[in-house]
Amino acid sequence: MPVKGSLKYWWSMENNKPITIENKSLYKTLIRVALPIALQSLIASSLSLVDNLMVGSLGEVELAAVGLSSQFFFVHWGVMFGFVSGSAAFMAQYWGRQDLKSMRRVTGFAVVLCFGISMLFFIPAMFFPHYVLRIFTDIPEAVELGQHYLRTAAICFLTLSVTIPFTAVLRTTQQTALPMKISMVVFSTNTFLNYLFIFGSFGAPKLGVTGAALATALSRVLELILVLYVVFGKKNLVAGRLNEFFGWHRPMVAKIMVTAVPVMINEAMWSLGMAAYNAAYGRMGITEFAAIQASNTLNTLFILAIFSLGDALLILVGQRIGMGQMDYAYALAKRLLRIGILVGIASGTLLILSSQLIVRLFNFTPQGQMYAFLIISVYGLFMPVKIYSGLNIVGTMRCGGDTRFAMFIEVGSVWLIGVPLVFLGALYLHLPIYFVVLMAQTEEVIKVIICHKRFRSKKWLNNLVHDI
Template sequence: MEKNLPIQIESKTLYKTLATVALPIALQSLIASSLNLVDAVMVGSLGEVELAAVGLSNQLFFVHWGVMFGFASGSSAFMAQFWGKGDLQSIRKVTGFAVTLCVGVSMFFFIPGMFFPEHILRLFTNIPQAVDLGKDFIRIASVCFLTISITVPFTAALRVTHQTKIPLKISAIALSTNTFLNYLFIFGNWGAPALGVEGAAIATAISRLLELSLVLYVVFIRKNILAGKAHEFIGWHKPLVFKVLITGIPVMINETMWSLGMATYNAAYGRMGVTEFAAIQASNTINTLFIYAIFSLGDALIILVGQRLGRGEMEYAFALAKRLLKIGVYIGIFSGGLLILSSHWILKLFNFTPLGLHYAMLIVGIYGIFMPLKVYNGLNIVGTFRCGGDTHFAMCVEVGAVWLIGVPMVFLGALVFHLPIYFVVLMAQSEELIKNVICVKRFCSRKWVKNLVHDI
C-alpha cells in the first residue's frame, strides 16, 4: 500500500494569494490600531492622568470589541466554507444572524456606558482624577457600541468574499477623520472648543458613525455582491442557526473572557499608580500596533484554510495551515525585533516623566521578546482551530491560560508582592508558555480539521 505523498503548496501562488487577502487585512488592522495610537499620543500630550483616564475608559470598549470580534470570527468560519462552496445566499444569512446577535449583546454595553460610566470605571481604578475624566469619555463614545456591532460582521463578510480592499479604504477614511477631529476638539484648533478627553470621545464617536455609514453605503447602495433583500439576511433555518451558535458562542465566550482577563490585568495595573498605568497604556498601544497587523494572518488563515475545508480538501487544508503558521512565526520574530528597536522613538511622542519612560521601555522590550510565541499561539487559537470549528477547545485553552495562570500571576505581583510594573508584566507572559505546549499538540493531532457545512 502506497504512502500518501506530502502535499506540495506552490510558494508563488500562496504569496500572491496572501498579498491579495492578508495584506489588505493587515493594513486595515494597522490603521485600526493606529487610530488608538493617535488617540493615545494626542491625549497623552495633555499628561499622564489624561492618558490613564482614556486608557481605563477604553477597557469597556476593549471588552465589547472582544465580544463582537469573537462571534464575527466564529461566523467567519462558516462564511469561508460557504464561500468555498460558492453559496452566497448562506453567507448573507450568517451575516444577518451575526448582526442581530451582536446588536442585542451590545445593548448590555451601551446602557451601562451611557447611564452608569463612573461605576464601570471604579471597577478598574481607585484614582479619583481618572474616574472624573473618564466617565464623560465613556458616555459620549457609547454610541460606538451600536455602530461596531454592525460594522464588524459586515467587515468579516467582505473579507471572506475576498473584498478586503473595501474595509481597508473605509478604515483609512475613519482614521483620517478621527485624527482631524482630535486635532480640532482635544486642543481647540480652528476655532473649535478645547475639550481635552471629551474631545477625543466626540472624535471617536463621529468617526465610528461615518465608518458604519460607509459600510452600509458600499454594501446596499452600491449593490455589492453581499447586498440582498431583508428576508435573505433574516430567513434562518434551524440547522444553520444551531451550528453557528455551537461554533460561534464558544468563540464569543473565548474573546469575552480573554478581554475581561486583559481588563482585569489593567485593573491591577491601575492600582499601582498613574505613572505605572500610563506606561502600560502606552506600551500596550504600541504593541497592539504590531499584534493586530500580524494577527490579520489569522483572519487570512480562516478564509484560505476554511475554503479548502468547505471543499473537503482536508490534507491540503492541514498543509496550508502548517505553512501559514511557519510564516507567522518568522513574521513574529521580525516584528518583535522591530518593536524593540522602534520603541525608543515612538515612546518619545508621549509626555512621560523619566520614570514613566523607563517603565515603558522595559515593558515594550518584554513584549518584543515574547512576540513570536504569542503569534504562534494566537494564530492557532484565532485561525486554525476556529476555521475547522474546534472552538470549544480553543476557548478552554485561552480562557484557562488567562484566568488560571495570567490573572493570578498579575495580582500576586502587583497587589501582594508589590513588584515593579515591568516584572509583573513579565510574570503575565507565563500563560503564553503553557498555551504553546497545548497548541502544538492539538494542531498536530488534526482534530480541528473538520468540514462544517457539508450537511447544511
C-alpha cells in the first residue's frame, strides 16, 4: 500500500513481504528510457503531419491517394513490428541476464526473417502497384496517382527490415537516445526533401505525389546507413562478430518462433483490419477519406508518443522477468499501467482541444473540416481505453511471452467486432463517417475488459530464457 515519502509498496503474495518501488528512481528510469522513444515517435508523427499538410495542399484527391498507398506500407510495418516486438521480449530478458551473445543471435534472426517477409511486399509494390491499390479503393483518380507513389517508395520495405530490428535492440539495451537522434536527422531530411520534390523548390523537378514518395525513399536509405554506422561503425555494445548474429541453435529459434510468430500474426491481422477500415472509408468518398487521413495523422501524433510507455514497459518489466523477479515485475507493470491511463486522459483532452486549429491547416472543404473535427473528438474520448489495452498487449503480455492470448484478443476484437461494424455502417447503413468511426470503438471497449482480467490473473508472467 502507499506510504508517506518517495517509496511505493506492493505486497508480494508469493514471498509474503512488501515490494518496494521507489518513485524517484522509477521516474528517472522512465525519463531515460521512455522519453527518447516518445520524442522519436513525436518527431516522426509531427513530420508525417507536415508531409500530409504539404500533400494536402495539392488537394483532397492527392491526400487520399497518398493515404491509400500508405495502407500497404502500414500492413508491412505491422508485420515487421509484430515479429520484432515478439523478439524484443527475448532481447530484454537476455539483456537482464547480460547475455549479449544470445541477444545478438535474436537480432540477427529477426533481420533475416524480416528481410524475407519484406520481399513479399516489395515485389507487388514495385511491379503490380495498380492491383495493390485496387484492394483499398475503387476511386480511379486515387489509384492512378497512388500507383506512382507505391512504386517509387517500394525500396522502403527492404530498408525497414534491417533498421527495425536494430532499433529494437538499441532500445532494449536502454540506448534509446540513439534511435531518437537518428530519427531527428532522417525525418528532418524527409521534410526538406518533400518540400523540394513536391513543389519543385530550389530548381528541383515538381513531382507532386511522386515527389513525396521519392523523399520518403531517400530518407529511409539514409536511416539504414545511419543505423548501421551507429552500431558497427561506432562499435556499439550491440555490435559483435558476424557469426554471433547468425550462429543460431534450434531450441532458441523454436522458442522465438513460438513466441514471436503470434505477435507477427497479431500485428499483421490488426494492420489488415485497419486497412479494411480504410477500404470501407475509401469507398465512402474523397472528402470522407481525406478527413480520415488527416484525423489519423493527428491521432497518431499522440498515440505513438504515448505507446513509448509500452516499449518502456516491455523493456523494464522484461528485464525483471529475465532476472527471475516475478513479483517485482507484476508490481512495476501495474504501476506503469496506472501512469498510462493518466497520460491517456490528458492526451485525449489535448487532442480534442488542438483539433480545430490543426484541421484548418488542411485544404479541406467546410464539410471535410467538420468530418475531421468530429472524428478526432471520437478518438480523443476513447484514448484512455485504447492506451490501457494497448499497453497490456504491447507491453505486459509480450514481455512475459503471453503472445498467443494477446493475438486472440487483438485479432478477435478487430475482425469479429470492429470490421463488421465498420462495413455495416459505411456500406450498408450509409451512416456519416464520424458515426462509423464511433461504431468501430466498440472493439476497444471489449478489448480493455478482457485485457484487465488477463493482467490480474498473472498468467502473462513467464520467464522465456531460463532454459535456452
